[in-house]
Amino acid sequence: MEAIRFTWSRSSLKYVVPAALLVVAFVNPPVEEAISLNPLPYMLSHYGLVLAGLLLGFSTFRTSLRARRWTLVVGLIPIVAWHLPYLFALGAAFIWGRVLDELTITLGGLLVGASLRLFSFNFKVILFILYMVADTALSFLFMFYSYPYTRNAIPFSPYTSPSQFFVTGVTMIVLMNAFLGYVAYLFFKKLSIL
Numbered sequence: 001m002e003a004i005r006f007t008w009s010r011s012s013l014k015y016v017v018p019a020a021l022l023v024v025a026f027v028n029p030p031v032e033e034a035i036s037l038n039p040l041p042y043m044l045s046h047y048g049l050v051l052a053g054l055l056l057g058f059s060t061f062r063t064s065l066r067a068r069r070w071t072l073v074v075g076l077i078p079i080v081a082w083h084l085p086y087l088f089a090l091g092a093a094f095i096w097g098r099v100l101d102e103l104t105i106t107l108g109g110l111l112v113g114a115s116l117r118l119f120s121f122n123f124k125v126i127l128f129i130l131y132m133v134a135d136t137a138l139s140f141l142f143m144f145y146s147y148p149y150t151r152n153a154i155p156f157s158p159y160t161s162p163s164q165f166f167v168t169g170v171t172m173i174v175l176m177n178a179f180l181g182y183v184a185y186l187f188f189k190k191l192s193i194l
Contacts, residue, residue, distance in 0.1 A: 003067035004114055008060055015059030022052040027102055035092055036158045039142070039149070040168045042092055047175065049102055050079055053109020054116075061114035068118040075111025078104035083138055085148040089157035128183065135176050143169030 025031075026045040034041040053075075063071040081087055082101050091101035116124065142149070146165035151157045159165070 004061055004063050004071060004111075006060060007062050012059040015055040019052040019055040019059075022048040022055075023106070026052075032095070032098060035098065038168075039092070039159055039165055040171055042088075043168055043172060045102070046079075046082065046105060049106045050109040050112075053106040053111075054113035057110035057113025058116055059113075061110065063115045063118060065118055068115040071111050071115040072119075075108045075113075075115065078108040079112070080134075086154060088149055089154040089159070093156045093158050132176060132180065135172060139169040139172040139176070141169075142166070142172070 026048040031041055031045060035045065057075075082091055082105055087097075087101075090097040092098070119127075142165040146159075146162040146169075147153055149157065149159060149165060150162055151160050
């Protein structure tokens with residue numbers, strides 16, 4: 001029995017095209033250069049590439065019922081790992097680290113997206129809440145204690161000052177709230193309240 005399989009239909013295009021646009025928007029020379037100067041484009045690229053992977057996985061791949069949990073866990077590992085200080089600095093400082101980051105974080109999103117259809121609505125809500133809590137914690141860490149991400153803690157980090165992370169943390173909070181608002185809108189629309 002296959003753990004994950006490729007599926008394609010005409011409706012897949014409405015997910016694949018935005019996913020491809022996200023990859024093009026965040027994997028290009030100007031963004032790559034900006035990443036080594038400022039953590040904001042780095043975090044925005046993480047959001048974009050995870051979303052691209054989610055869209056591709058959700059629209060073109062399926063996991064088996066037995067493999068869904070492992071597919072989800074394996075997909076989450078690189079997404080979480082690249083936000084730890086050492087790996088974060090590695091991806092920001094070196095092009096080979098960034099290539100590895102971009103590939104594995106997109107693949108992680110793909111695996112998570114491939115497993116989502118088989119989970120209950122309640123489990124998806126729990127995953128969404130966990131994402132919001134984790135991203136909020138990282139935002140606050142960036143705003144109030146970004147020292148572990150700077151050159152003071154990691155010698156090869158391209159980020160020299162904790163103040164570089166404050167705007168990144170605030171932007172993450174704004175984007176999370178916008179995403180939360182969009183999800184709430186979709187939820188209430190589905191319930192025919194809006």
